[in-house]
Amino acid sequence: MLLEYTLLMKSNNSVPELVYTFIEQALRAGGSAALRCVAAASPPPRVTWLLDGQPIEQFLPHHRYRVSEETTPLGDVASLLNVSVTAVDGGRYTCRAHNALGAVEHSARLNVYGPPAVRALGPVRVVAGENVTIHCPYSGYPIRSIEVHSIG
Numbered sequence: 001m002l003l004e005y006t007l008l009m010k011s012n013n014s015v016p017e018l019v020y021t022f023i024e025q026a027l028r029a030g031g032s033a034a035l036r037c038v039a040a041a042s043p044p045p046r047v048t049w050l051l052d053g054q055p056i057e058q059f060l061p062h063h064r065y066r067v068s069e070e071t072t073p074l075g076d077v078a079s080l081l082n083v084s085v086t087a088v089d090g091g092r093y094t095c096r097a098h099n100a101l102g103a104v105e106h107s108a109r110l111n112v113y114g115p116p117a118v119r120a121l122g123p124v125r126v127v128a129g130e131n132v133t134i135h136c137p138y139s140g141y142p143i144r145s146i147e148v149h150s151i152g
Helices: 056-062
Strands: 014-020 025-027 032-042 046-051 065-071 077-084 091-099 102-112 114-118 138-141
Touching: 014 091, 014 102, 032 046, 032 091, 032 102, 046 056, 046 077, 077 091, 102 138
Parallel strands: 025 102
Antiparallel strands: 014 032, 032 077, 046 091, 065 077, 091 102, 114 138
16 A cells, blocks of 8 residues: 655745835935834744935934834834934935845935035946946935946
């Protein structure tokens, strides 16, 4: 007698999914912005914040940024970034939710009325003959245009 078995394993683990995100907004300096992301996953995701691709932690010493996090009744992770807005706080903010199974992120600009300024952009390595996209981290609003010039 030959018996065959099929083993079906189910896992409750899942990659993060953003169930609530923030939108682009324009504010005046002196105001405040609250950027909120809610992520669902199992195991619960870790939420990190970026400003123009850089971890928000490097800006935290300025005490204008505050991150708070809570778990909702459904088990989702809600992260809130509060910004006391100055002209240099404009930029592309990213909420990134990640766990061992994967990651998901959402970005939107926070525009702050004021003169244009460009954040330092480190060296960029590219392969000759290949296309490249370079994001220019800037603040100020409104901005009519941005020009990029290569040196060397």
